[in-house]
Amino acid sequence: MLDQALMLDRLSARRPAHALERELYCDDGVYNLDLDHIFYRDWLFALPSPVLPKPGAFATLQIGAYPVVIVRSTDGVIRAFHNVCRHRGQRLCATTTGSTPNLVCPYHQWTYGLDGKLLYARDMGDGFDPAAHGLKKVHCVDLGGMVFICLAQVPPPIADLAKHLTAFLAPSGLKDAKVAHSSTIVENGNWKLVLENNRECYHCSGSHPSLCRTFSDNPKFAAMSGPDEASAEILTHWKRCEAAGLPSRFTLADDTRWRLARVPLLNNAESYTMSTKAAVAKRMGTMPFNDAGTLLFYHYPNTWNHFLGDHAITFRVLPISATQTEVTTTWLVHKDAVEGVDYDLKTLTEVWLNTNDEDRQVVEENQKGILSPAYEPGPYSPIQEEGVIQFVDWYAGLMTKRLTPQPALAAE
Numbered sequence: 001m002l003d004q005a006l007m008l009d010r011l012s013a014r015r016p017a018h019a020l021e022r023e024l025y026c027d028d029g030v031y032n033l034d035l036d037h038i039f040y041r042d043w044l045f046a047l048p049s050p051v052l053p054k055p056g057a058f059a060t061l062q063i064g065a066y067p068v069v070i071v072r073s074t075d076g077v078i079r080a081f082h083n084v085c086r087h088r089g090q091r092l093c094a095t096t097t098g099s100t101p102n103l104v105c106p107y108h109q110w111t112y113g114l115d116g117k118l119l120y121a122r123d124m125g126d127g128f129d130p131a132a133h134g135l136k137k138v139h140c141v142d143l144g145g146m147v148f149i150c151l152a153q154v155p156p157p158i159a160d161l162a163k164h165l166t167a168f169l170a171p172s173g174l175k176d177a178k179v180a181h182s183s184t185i186v187e188n189g190n191w192k193l194v195l196e197n198n199r200e201c202y203h204c205s206g207s208h209p210s211l212c213r214t215f216s217d218n219p220k221f222a223a224m225s226g227p228d229e230a231s232a233e234i235l236t237h238w239k240r241c242e243a244a245g246l247p248s249r250f251t252l253a254d255d256t257r258w259r260l261a262r263v264p265l266l267n268n269a270e271s272y273t274m275s276t277k278a279a280v281a282k283r284m285g286t287m288p289f290n291d292a293g294t295l296l297f298y299h300y301p302n303t304w305n306h307f308l309g310d311h312a313i314t315f316r317v318l319p320i321s322a323t324q325t326e327v328t329t330t331w332l333v334h335k336d337a338v339e340g341v342d343y344d345l346k347t348l349t350e351v352w353l354n355t356n357d358e359d360r361q362v363v364e365e366n367q368k369g370i371l372s373p374a375y376e377p378g379p380y381s382p383i384q385e386e387g388v389i390q391f392v393d394w395y396a397g398l399m400t401k402r403l404t405p406q407p408a409l410a411a412e
Contacts, residue, residue, distance in 0.1 A: 001029030004403050011400050017389050019377040020396070025190040025370050031322035034191070035064040037402040038301050039319065043141075043148045043158055045303035046070055048314045048330055050145070050177045052078055055114065056099045063318060066151055068138055069093045071103070073114040080140035080149045081116050086133040096184075103135070145174025146305075146314070161258055161299070168247045168260045168295060172307045173285020177332040180311070180339065181349050184328045185356060189363035191301070191319040192395065193370075194327065197363050198304050198315075199387035207362055210354040214269040214276050215294075219384050221263050237264040237293055244288040248295075256394050257300045264293040271310050272351040280310040281342040282334040300394060311343075313352055323367055329356060 002010065002023050007030055010021045024030050044063065051059050052072040060069050060083055067083035069092060081103075083091050090107040093100075102119065103112040111120035116135035121128065139150040141158060144166035148158070187194055197203070201217040208215075220231045230238075230250065238248040241262055248262035269276035270290035278290045287309040295307035302317040312332040320326055329352060337343055369375060380389050 002027045002033075003029055004033065007033055008400065008403050011396050011403075014396060015377065015379075017380050017382065019380065020192070020392060021377060022370055022375050025193060025367065026322050028322050031190075031319065033399070033403065034319065037399060039063055039151075040066070041150075041152045041402075042156060042301065043139075043150045043161075043299075044301070044318075045299055045314070045316055046080070046140075046147045046149045047316070048145055048174060048177075048179075048312070048332055049078060049142050049147055050174060050179050050332055050335075051097065051182075051330065053178065054099075056101055057097070058093055058100065058103075059097045060093050060095070061316075061318065063151060067091055068149065068151075069103070070140065070147065070149065071114050075115075078140060078142050078147055079114070079116065080138035081135040082138060084136070085110055086118065086135065087121065092135075144169035145172070145177070148299075160253065164251050164260060165258075165297065168251075168262075168297070169307065171246050171284075171286045171288075172295070172312055173287075173334075174312065174332065176285060176335050177312065178335040178337075179330055180333045180337075180343065181331045181345060182328065183330075183349075183353065183356065184326060185360060186320065187325045187327055187360045187363045188323060189325060189367035190323055191317055191325045192392075193363050193366050194317055194325045194359075195301070195391055196388045197359055197366070198298075199391045200385045202381060202384035203362060207358050208355050210274065210351045211272070212266075213274060214265045214272050214351070216263075216266050219386065234263060238262065241292055244292075245286070246288070246292060246295075256390055258298060260295065260297050262293055262295045265291070271308050272306070272313070273347055274350065275347075278310040279343055279348040280333050280337050282337040283309050284312060284332075284334055300391065311348060323371075325363075327356065327360075 010024060014020060046061060047059055047070065055072050055074045058069055058071040060067065068080055069083040070078060070080045072078050083093055085092055085105040087105060087108055087110045090105050092103050092105050112135050113119050116137060118130040118133045121130060139155045141148050143162050146165065204212055204217040241248040246262065250261040252259045268291050270278040273279045290309040292309040298304040304315050306313045314330045316328040318326045331349055333343060339345055
């Protein structure tokens with residue numbers, strides 16, 4: 001396994017605009033370093049808030065070694081806790097989602113309120129202090145219906161993302177949405193390969209016949225260079241959308257960790273459907289028209305998303321091992337939309353169910369090839385894979401910074 005010093009050597013020796021070295025995609029030591037220095041330190045997308053529609057609703061997820069439970073409390077606030085009883089460590093909630101008036105440990109029935117306070121612990125003696133044994137909190141914020149969590153004791157700043165994301169998402173009205181469908185798959189590939197695959201459409205025409213009915217594989221549509229390089233079609237689309245109150249223009253974080261941009265679908269398509277027409281009769285939030293295109297939002301290390309006129313789709317990526325990644329996709333529709341009346345579930349989901357499975361196959365074959373001793377990093381296309389170059393540069397730069405030993409402060 002690679003240790004910190006060996007990984008730094010691999011990162012410092014990498015060729016610009018080339019794929020990473022073999023070990024960075026499959027080594028257990030690298031996997032553990034990725035967890036320690038990214039997934040345990042940074043803000044992660046956890047779920048869209050409609051997954052928790054009312055007080056008592058909860059959802060669980062596993063981030064490396066950490067089980068986490070996220071719950072909507074009686075005051076309506078979404079909170080996150082380590083999913084570990086303060087008695088003897090039993091997981092409180094074992095199911096992926098559910099609803100409960102209190103969080104009750106199944107082992108000895110220690111009972112916690114939805115705010116994490118310990119309410120009941122039987123026969124613990126006179127000196128026992130319930131206030132000292134509440135659930136351990138995980139930092140949690142709801143940004144316009146996108147819930148992020150952070151395992152670090154002191155989380156990094158999130159105000160800039162909060163300002164832009166809430167403004168861009170406001171017309172989609174996620175607070176007035178509901179979950180129409182959710183799908184979780186395991187891809188037998190490293191989490192970075194999953195992200196790299198998402199950051200380009202070089203492969204789309206050969207792999208995604210359903211998606212290519214509506215989503216353009218023109219690299220200019222998702223260019224990382226911003227408005228100055230945007231095509232005339234996108235500029236026209238931005239002007240029309242912004243006149244209707246939809247924030248649209250390319251917005252990129254200073255450190256390139258996240259980006260927002262609204263892009264048109266092909267030939268005035270309304271939604272990701274086989275017919276190219278809207279899948280849902282009731283529009284999201286205050287969306288003014290069906291052919292608003294898709295608001296693209298990615299946030300490293302673990303999410304990309306599409307917000308359309310008639311529905312929204314969120315994607316969450318969580319590493320399971322050096323060569324396994326969990327991908328959860330959630331389809332959101334207006335809360336008043338009725339299945340079988342306002343939308344058909346197959347019509348709503350088939351394009352991305354197909355696309356996810358196609359991407360799974362691509363990533364898994366990519367991983368199998370990288371495992372070969374014959375693999376060596378090849379060059380990325382500067383035209384088609386600009387987004388991949390940007391992601392790998394972000395990853396390599398961040399890990400180099402965090403792995404590099406810092407000089408000790410001089411004694412005064």
